[in-house]
Amino acid sequence: MAMNSRNRYGVSYAVNGIAFLGSGLGALCVFAILVSYSIEVFMRYVLSAPTSWASDYVTYFLCGSVFLTMPLLTLEGSHVAVTVLQGRLPAAVERFAISLGLVVSAGTCLFVGWLALKQTHYNFVRGIDTMSLAAVPKWIIAAPIAFGFIVSGVILLLQLASVFRSCSESVE
Template sequence: MTPILRVQDKISWAGFILGASALGAIVAIYAFEVISRYVFGAPTLWASDFVSFLLLISVFATAPWLTREGGHVAVTIVPDMLPAFRDAILRAGFLLAAGVCLWASWICLGENIYLYNRGTETLTTIRIPKWTLSAFITYGLLNSGLYFLRLAFQRGTPGAHDA
């Protein structure tokens, strides 16, 4: 494997750890909110906002690693019914998925730049710059698209792990 692909894998693994940590933080925040609200009668103002932010981060930070590992949604009825064309159908599907992800990441990048230039913030109790959240969407789509390209052009059976 080339060094650049190893770097992509390390970045994606770090994103996976970040996303998993975000899920853990969601659980902790909800537990704190429940105790704060029902035991002490003092609900937080920030818990719902942070859970929303962390949910977005968890989805888009983990998506590339899950794509690498074949954890994405895959409906394989057509390739399974046509075994002679299975590899070609899977490769075409990976190319289509790559195109959609890369196209969407390009649109998101433009939106990130727009949000940054305008200084747009979230309309939540805890206000943060929106681009800091939308950057995770761009990252997840871009890196997943690159993994779909790797899957489409890898040697051997498409979708088999290439570590």
């Protein structure tokens, strides 16, 4: 029993660490947006020589910042939640509703993450680049999308396991 408990918490700590790492990379993407726009403004208004890449790169960094940060937001419960019925339902019904929401959310995240991972692999194997003046391999842009959805799905599954544990502890 102790081994299962230790293993379970080890997985949880690992996933939490991955979520925090992703969030740090997301913050670096926000910094890269700041740098890209600053270079663009300087080049355009001081040197009268606008860049051809800044707008595209800002879009790529925005994608990275959103999806790399997504798991930490899921972990902290900082995502949008409809809480109209929370606290108004009987405890058993509320636990069921929370469990159902977690199952649907985790399933959706894992399915979309799987699709994004397949697309990332496809882009990598085929060597597909973006269609812009400053072409970038598409897999670099798609990888954070797969990361965000897959890690968020795993976090939701861990939250579901926590709900089931609390239910079994309250029954005992």
